[in-house]
Amino acid sequence: MLLYHDPRAPNPRRVRIFLAEKNVAYDTIEVLIAASAHQTAEFRRKNPLALLPVLELDDGRVLRESIAICRYIEELHPEPNLFGADAWERAQIEMWNRHAELELLIPISQVFRNTNKFWEGKIKQAPDFGSIMRELVAGRFDWLEHELAQRPYLAGNRFSVADITALCAIDFGKVASIRIDAATHPALAAWHQRVSERPSTKA
Amino acid sequence: MLLYHDPRAPNPRRVRIFLAEKNVAYDTIEVLIAASAHQTAEFRRKNPLALLPVLELDDGRVLRESIAICRYIEELHPEPNLFGADAWERAQIEMWNRHAELELLIPISQVFRNTNKFWEGKIKQAPDFGSIMRELVAGRFDWLEHELAQRPYLAGNRFSVADITALCAIDFGKVASIRIDAATHPALAAWHQRVSERPSTKA
Numbered sequence: 001m002l003l004y005h006d007p008r009a010p011n012p013r014r015v016r017i018f019l020a021e022k023n024v025a026y027d028t029i030e031v032l033i034a035a036s037a038h039q040t041a042e043f044r045r046k047n048p049l050a051l052l053p054v055l056e057l058d059d060g061r062v063l064r065e066s067i068a069i070c071r072y073i074e075e076l077h078p079e080p081n082l083f084g085a086d087a088w089e090r091a092q093i094e095m096w097n098r099h100a101e102l103e104l105l106i107p108i109s110q111v112f113r114n115t116n117k118f119w120e121g122k123i124k125q126a127p128d129f130g131s132i133m134r135e136l137v138a139g140r141f142d143w144l145e146h147e148l149a150q151r152p153y154l155a156g157n158r159f160s161v162a163d164i165t166a167l168c169a170i171d172f173g174k175v176a177s178i179r180i181d182a183a184t185h186p187a188l189a190a191w192h193q194r195v196s197e198r199p200s201t202k203a
Numbered sequence: 204m205l206l207y208h209d210p211r212a213p214n215p216r217r218v219r220i221f222l223a224e225k226n227v228a229y230d231t232i233e234v235l236i237a238a239s240a241h242q243t244a245e246f247r248r249k250n251p252l253a254l255l256p257v258l259e260l261d262d263g264r265v266l267r268e269s270i271a272i273c274r275y276i277e278e279l280h281p282e283p284n285l286f287g288a289d290a291w292e293r294a295q296i297e298m299w300n301r302h303a304e305l306e307l308l309i310p311i312s313q314v315f316r317n318t319n320k321f322w323e324g325k326i327k328q329a330p331d332f333g334s335i336m337r338e339l340v341a342g343r344f345d346w347l348e349h350e351l352a353q354r355p356y357l358a359g360n361r362f363s364v365a366d367i368t369a370l371c372a373i374d375f376g377k378v379a380s381i382r383i384d385a386a387t388h389p390a391l392a393a394w395h396q397r398v399s400e401r402p403s404t405k406a
Contacts, residue, residue, distance in 0.1 A: 048346060049306065061291075068298035075290035087278035088264075095271035103252065106309070114332065129317065129332035143251060 001026040004046060004054040006033050010105060010172040011066040012053040013203075017164045018070045020200035022077045034118070067097070070161055082161045089156070096155040096162035103140045105169035107133040111176040118175070130176075137178055141185055149187040152194060159195070167195050204229040207249060207257040209236050213308060213375040214269040215256040216406075220367045221273045223403035225280045237321070270300070273364055285364045292359070299358040299365035306343045308372035310336040314379040321378070333379075340381055344388055352390040355397060362398070370398045 003019075003026050005012030019026060031037045031052055038050045046054045047064045055063045055072075063069050074083050084090030113119055114130030144166075147154070154162040170192060173179065182189035195201065206222075206229050208215030222229060234240045234255055241253045249257045250267045258266045258275075266272050277286050287293030316322055317333030347369075350357070357365040373395060376382065385392035398404065 048349075049302070063294055063298060065298045065301050067301060068294050071297050072290060072294035075293065087275060090278065091266055091271050091275035094274050095266060095268045098268050098270060099252070124331075124335045124338075126329050126332035126335055128327075129329035132327045132329055135327075146251075 001058060002056040003028050004031050004043070004052060004056070005029075006031055006038075006052050009033060009052055010109070010168040011051075013168045013171075014066045014164050015053050015055070015069050016203040017168070017200045018073060018082065018161065020203035021080060021082060021164075021198075022073055024073060024077055036122070067101075067161075082159075082164075084155075084160070093155040093160045093162055096160070097165050100154065100162050100165035100169060103143075104137065104166055105172070107137050107140070108169050108173045108176065108178055111137065111178065112172070116176060134176070134178070137173070141180065141188060144191075145185045145188045148191045152191070154191075159198070163191075163195050167192070167201060204261060205259040206231050207234050207246070207255060207259070208232075209234055209241075209255050212236060212255055213312065213371040214254075216371045216374075217269045217364075217367050218256050218258070218272050219406040220371070220403045221276060221285065221364065223406035224283060224285060224367075224401075225276055227276060227280055239325075270304075270364075285362075285367075287358075287363070296358040296363045296365055299363070300368050303357060303365050303368035303372060306346075307340065307369055308375070310340050310343070311372050311376045311379065311381055314340065314381065315375070319379060337379070337381070340376070344383065344391060347394075348388045348391045351394045355394070357394075362401070366394075366398050370395070370404060 001024075003012070003015060005016065005028055007013075007030065031043055033052070037043060038047075038052060044050055046056070046062055049064065051064065053064075053066055053069060055069045057063075063072055071083065074081075082093075084093040110133045111130045113123065114125045114133070115127050119125055151157060153159050154166055170178070170180065180189045180192055204227075206215070206218060208219065208231055210233065234246055236255070240246060241255060247253055249259070249265055252267065254267065256267075256269055256272060258272045260266070266275055274286065277284075285296075287296040313336045314333045316326065317328045317336070318330050322328055354360060356362050357369055373381070373383065383392045383395055
């Protein structure tokens with residue numbers, strides 16, 4: 001199994017943490033976005049959308065897209081369970097994983113894309129939209145503070161894929177000066193520390 | 204079972220089509236975004252994010268978020284199968300459902316939010332970002348034309364939740380003057396007609 005990834009991008013990191021939690025071995029090929037390696041004709045044959053990560057199976061089949069890869073790994077390696085053990089828990093984890101993606105990862109990525117010098121001259125940027133998303137993320141941190149004051153993990157009493165998504169989103173926020181303030185958001189900061197202490201997060 | 208929805212919004216439509224495909228009965232409460240009904244304190248008790256749809260079960264439990272709702276319905280009513288029948292098909296459908304959401308529904312929604320008079324004075328808009336997303340969607344239509352020239356449905360030879368997401372995205376595009384041109388995108392137009400002919404799409 002071969003993972004095409006960029007060590008600094010948040011979506012490949014979701015998959016690396018997931019694979020580490022599952023204790024699954026795999027090989028990697030680095031596709032560095034900073035070097036525009038994801039834009040080459042060679043990589044576009046793996047993914048015409050020029051996005052990371054991509055998983056290539058030993059038989060040559062290819063899966064694009066972080067969560068599709070994680071779900072497939074969960075099917076092949078059901079334990080430890082990260083997507084839910086029964087219908088209601090699976091629904092809760094799906095809801096929280098989607099909240100983490102739609103309310104954190106995508107907005108934070110848009111702050112980075114639309115305001116950071118890294119992308120200048122590489123993509124069209126709309127700084128106004130970056131500001132709008134920065135404000136949205138601040139509000140979402142307040143909401144999460146309230147939620148995480150009530151339970152240790154996003155979707156309940158145990159770690160799940162939703163925590164992986166939220167961790168990768170918030171850690172990626174550093175590139176856009178988005179950080180948790182433990183003084184104002186103690187429950188969110190405690191959750192962040194709890195999750196960051198897992199060895200998988202170094203993957 | 205009670206669905207809080209707006210008849211004109213794309214995410215509630217995904218769930219209505221899904222429920223119609225499953226032939227599941229449910230009651231509805233309209234929460235009209237145009238009247239800011241999603242912003243009331245009463246609705247925020249159902250969903251603090253003030254987003255639609257929300258599903259309320261008979262025992263009072265609440266599920267926010269369109270795809271979490273669809274997955275839960277799939278678990279309770281497995282047939283007709285819309286998320287995949289084995290591990291690889293489930294991975295393919297997940298990949299295509301996420302492509303439909305990340306590459307079509309979210310960008311199209313952002314064109315609408317950032318450029319349409321409907322939102323003037325209600326949210327902060329960034330018209331530049333709307334233009335960037337409009338250009339992205341045009342490129343994604345070209346990509347889909349190539350993909351749908353090879354098979355009848357997004358994820359393969361049969362209808363799935365990915366087609367529901369893509370249909371709701373593209374139909375919603377009308378509010379932002381985004382439409383399929385059958386002259387330049389015949390396979391995409393044929394797919395759109397094929398899916399639109401399903402009775403569920405009127406739900």
